[in-house]
Amino acid sequence: MVSIRKKISVIGSGFTGATTALMVAQKELGDVVLVDIPDMENPTKGRALDMAEAAPVQGFDARVTGTSDYGDTKDSDLVIITAGIARKPGMSRDDLVNTNAKIMKSVTKEIVKYSSDAIIVVLTNPVDAMTYTVYKASGFPRERVIGQSGVLDTARFRAFVAEELNISVKDITGFVLGGHGDDMVPLTRYSYAGGIPLEKLISSERLEEIVQRTRTGGGEIVNLLGNGSAYYAPAASLTVMAEAILKDQRRILPSIAYLDGEYGYQDIYLGVPTVLGGTGMEEIIELDLTDEEKKQLDKSADSVKKVIDILE
Numbered sequence: 153m154v155s156i157r158k159k160i161s162v163i164g165s166g167f168t169g170a171t172t173a174l175m176v177a178q179k180e181l182g183d184v185v186l187v188d189i190p191d192m193e194n195p196t197k198g199r200a201l202d203m204a205e206a207a208p209v210q211g212f213d214a215r216v217t218g219t220s221d222y223g224d225t226k227d228s229d230l231v232i233i234t235a236g237i238a239r240k241p242g243m244s245r246d247d248l249v250n251t252n253a254k255i256m257k258s259v260t261k262e263i264v265k266y267s268s269d270a271i272i273v274v275l276t277n278p279v280d281a282m283t284y285t286v287y288k289a290s291g292f293p294r295e296r297v298i299g300q301s302g303v304l305d306t307a308r309f310r311a312f313v314a315e316e317l318n319i320s321v322k323d324i325t326g327f328v329l330g331g332h333g334d335d336m337v338p339l340t341r342y343s344y345a346g347g348i349p350l351e352k353l354i355s356s357e358r359l360e361e362i363v364q365r366t367r368t369g370g371g372e373i374v375n376l377l378g379n380g381s382a383y384y385a386p387a388a389s390l391t392v393m394a395e396a397i398l399k400d401q402r403r404i405l406p407s408i409a410y411l412d413g414e415y416g417y418q419d420i421y422l423g424v425p426t427v428l429g430g431t432g433m434e435e436i437i438e439l440d441l442t443d444e445e446k447k448q449l450d451k452s453a454d455s456v457k458k459v460i461d462i463l464e
């Protein structure tokens with residue numbers, strides 16, 4: 153019997169991978185295959201079995217299995233890559249580049265071999281450059297290879313604004329452009345609370361502090377955890393992207409997309425507003441930027457380009 157359920161493979165069964173597997177299963181987005189290296193096969197199987205045993209309690213219908221055999225990922229609709237090393241206090245995301253680029257290449261080879269029609273979402277850092285690596289290694293069209301940063305960065309901004317205003321997070325919208333580094337560009341001009349521009353509700357000095365906290369939000373968690381990086385909010389961000397794709401929602405969500413002239417950049421992956429639907433990244437939305445915003449975006453794009461250049 154051919155299953156009509158969607159199949160989602162999550163590569164890397166560490167903190168972000170395991171949490172993502174659980175969240176997508178809880179939302180019944182499809183059956184989940186959690187994959188790690190052979191040395192991690194038993195813990196990966198154990199985590200998956202533990203999740204499968206949560207299903208009757210929470211009442212979600214999704215099969216969750218663990219493996220180190222890519223054959224089990226065959227015909228995945230969506231592949232989420234979280235494999236690789238994470239940073240520790242004192243490190244930047246870019247310090248991970250050489251180790252994780254090798255992992256991206258080997259993982260992508262297996263994905264292409266077994267799921268040549270899949271859509272790939274990359275989380276592994278430095279994520280802009282790693283998404284570029286997966287794109288080049290896969291030979292897939294740009295619609296089917298994207299990265300996650302903007303949903304998370306925007307979520308951090310929204311959480312901080314909600315706390316500041318003592319207003320529900322549901323009413324806060326945010327907008328972050330650029331690379332997933334400390335020079336990302338949160339656009340307060342396009343951010344609202346219940347439809348009211350934030351600039352009308354928060355002083356410019358306080359808003360600037362919130363922007364700075366957003367930029368270094370990943371590092372704030374790294375310093376608190378001491379031995380790894382964030383995983384609950386990253387997994388939630390991947391889950392919302394997965395849902396938009398698997399349910400063909402055509403949501404406007406930021407994603408790391410391959411730019412071919414958009415925003416004035418060529419041959420680079422960068423965080424921009426996109427439409428996510430059944431075929432992946434279906435549109436890039438181009439906005440007018442002020443000179444100052446464009447200057448900040450140029451700086452962020454330069455940082456990403458430098459990391460990509462190391463790889464080439």
Ligand SMILES: NC(=O)C1=CN([C@@H]2O[C@H](COP(=O)(O)OP(=O)(O)OC[C@H]3O[C@@H](n4cnc5c(N)ncnc54)[C@H](O)[C@@H]3O)[C@@H](O)[C@H]2O)C=CC1
Pocket residue numbers: 163164165166167168169187188189192234235236237238239248252255258259274275276277278279300301304332380381382383386
């Ligand atoms: N883009 C973003 O917004 C975010 C990115 N990240 C990044 O995600 C990555 C994963 O983070 P965590 O899950 O916290 O790390 P983790 O160390 O908990 O898990 C990584 C897993 O990848 C596995 N792995 C290593 N090589 C592999 C291979 N060749 N094939 C399959 N699995 C392999 C490891 O065995 C480990 O289980 C890191 O690079 C981190 O910086 C984390 C949070 C947010």
Ligand SMILES: O=C([O-])CC(=O)C(=O)O
Pocket residue numbers: 238239245277304332369370371373374381382386
């Ligand atoms: O900060 C890190 O290394 C992990 C990450 O990308 C984030 O949490 O934004």
